[in-house]
Amino acid sequence: MRRRLVWIGLLIVVCVGLIAAGAAATDHTGPYQLQADQPEPDNTVTRIALQSTGDAVWTIRFRTRLATTEDVDEYESFQAEFADNSSRYLDPFEERMTAVVDGAADQYDREMRAVDFEASTTIQEVPRRWGVVSFQFRWEGFAAETDGKLAVGDVFAGGFYIGEGDVLELAAPDGYRIAEVDPTPDEAEGGVVQWNGREDFADGRPQLLAAPEAGATGGEGGTLPGGTTGVVAGVIGLAMLVSLGVLAVRRTRSTDEPPTDSTDRQSDEATATQTDASADSTPRGHDLVTNETQVVDLLDQHDGQLKQADIVDSLDWSKSKTSRVLSELADDGTVEKLRIGRENVIRLQTDE
Numbered sequence: 001m002r003r004r005l006v007w008i009g010l011l012i013v014v015c016v017g018l019i020a021a022g023a024a025a026t027d028h029t030g031p032y033q034l035q036a037d038q039p040e041p042d043n044t045v046t047r048i049a050l051q052s053t054g055d056a057v058w059t060i061r062f063r064t065r066l067a068t069t070e071d072v073d074e075y076e077s078f079q080a081e082f083a084d085n086s087s088r089y090l091d092p093f094e095e096r097m098t099a100v101v102d103g104a105a106d107q108y109d110r111e112m113r114a115v116d117f118e119a120s121t122t123i124q125e126v127p128r129r130w131g132v133v134s135f136q137f138r139w140e141g142f143a144a145e146t147d148g149k150l151a152v153g154d155v156f157a158g159g160f161y162i163g164e165g166d167v168l169e170l171a172a173p174d175g176y177r178i179a180e181v182d183p184t185p186d187e188a189e190g191g192v193v194q195w196n197g198r199e200d201f202a203d204g205r206p207q208l209l210a211a212p213e214a215g216a217t218g219g220e221g222g223t224l225p226g227g228t229t230g231v232v233a234g235v236i237g238l239a240m241l242v243s244l245g246v247l248a249v250r251r252t253r254s255t256d257e258p259p260t261d262s263t264d265r266q267s268d269e270a271t272a273t274q275t276d277a278s279a280d281s282t283p284r285g286h287d288l289v290t291n292e293t294q295v296v297d298l299l300d301q302h303d304g305q306l307k308q309a310d311i312v313d314s315l316d317w318s319k320s321k322t323s324r325v326l327s328e329l330a331d332d333g334t335v336e337k338l339r340i341g342r343e344n345v346i347r348l349q350t351d352e
Contacts, residue, residue, distance in 0.1 A: 042130075045331070046162070047169040048142075050150055050210055052176070054110075056142035059134060065333065066129040075123060075131040082121050090119040093135050101139055104155050112141035127292065128333050143210075149179065153207035160206065162197035165336070169194045172210040180209040186339060189323050196330075196337050291325045296334065299348045308344035 041062040049057045066072050082089060094117040105112035116138040124130040143150040152170065162168050172178050172191035183205060185193035195206065298314055299306055306314075312322045326346060329335040338345040 042165070043333070044163070044166045045169070046167070047171065048152075049171040050143055050152065050173050050176075052150075052173040053140075054143045054145050054150055055138055055140045056152075057116075057136065057138050059136045062133045063124075063333075064131045066123065066131050071131075072123070072129065078131075079121050079123075082119075086119055090117055090135070093117065093119065094137070097137055105141070108144075108154060110141045110144060112139065114139055124332075126332070130333065148212060150176070150210040151208075152210075153204050156201065156206060157204050159203050160201040162195065162199050164198040166197035167194060167330075168197075168199070168206070170206060170208050172208075175213055176210040177213050178208060179211040180207070182207045186337065186344065187323050187327065194327070196339070291321075292329055292334070295325055295329060295346075296348065299335070299346065304348040304350075306346055308346055311346060 042065045043063040045061045045063065047059045047061075049059070051057065064075070066075055094114075097117070098114045101112050101114035114137055116136075118136045119134065121131070121133045124132055142155065143152045144154060145151075150173070160168075170181075170193050174191075176191060178188070178191060178193060181188075181193050183195075183201070186196045187194040191210070193208065195201075294315055295311060298311060302310075308322065308326065311317075311326070312319055315322070317325075326335060326337065330337050333349055336347045336349050338347060
């Protein structure tokens with residue numbers, strides 16, 4: 001399979017529709033749905049980092065796998081265009097998101113603003129090569145304050161959606177703990193919860209209540225938005241329509257010619273040979289290899305797939321350490337996280 005990057009021109013189209021109560025059911029399209037004529041990035045990671053003020057820093061990362069030298073060359077050309085005229089890419093995003101937040105402010109009894117917009121692009125080299133476009137802004141007044149606690153959820157009235165392989169993270173501020181969260185996240189460590197797509201959240205979800213760590217057990221425990229306090233009649237249906245042109249990845253299958261990525265294949269074979277040689281001459285004790293390598297080796301020994309609980313037992317790690325290492329591997333595209341019943345299953349990714 002050949003993969004070609006087609007740089008079409010980056011266009012961010014972010015739309016938030018205000019839907020009146022009693023209107024037809026919200027169309028749960030993905031929050032980062034591409035236009036029909038443009039392919040999707042490989043992976044989208046959305047991180048919402050709460051601040052103690054009730055603000056939230058949104059960071060949206062669009063990741064595209066750079067599998068060949070041609071992919072890298074084209075992405076570097078895009079980076080040069082991005083550096084020369086970043087406002088071309090950031091201004092439409094800022095305009096639409098400002099409208100989003102202004103619309104939300106009209107529906108809720110607190111002041112909201114969208115500020116501090118930024119955009120950047122990088123190439124991630126290790127352990128796999130990715131092109132990453134990041135957009136960031138601060139949503140002032142994102143969370144509702146209740147008795148010193150921060151409640152998130154009312155702005156998600158109408159639901160929220162993340163696509164297959166995408167990730168949504170909610171992070172509590174420093175000095176806060178997550179007192180309540182709904183629905184149950186796929187992963188939780190410290191003050192961060194994470195859902196792995198595909199996930200179609202119900203009305204008013206995800207919800208989260210962050211409480212100060214000192215004296216967090218006092219009082220009523222707060223009320224999650226959309227609970228007994230009710231939801232404002234105006235519903236925000238979040239539908240971010242994102243066209244990543246200059247970054248859009250068009251994948252084409254060549255059925256009438258042999259693969260042309262022999263250089264990559266030779267490199268993979270050389271790496272495998274080197275790894276085998278090292279295995280013959282060097283002990284594979286846990287103290288001699290990285291955490292990531294231990295996980296990959298363990299998966300290799302079990303046909304590329306294991307339950308997360310079995311990884312914890314086999315490596316004699318804590319659940320939190322295992323979750324952290326697996327999250328890093330998933331972010332790098334080395335493994336894929338699956339939810340099968342009540343079990344988290346980890347599977348090695350392949351380029352096939």
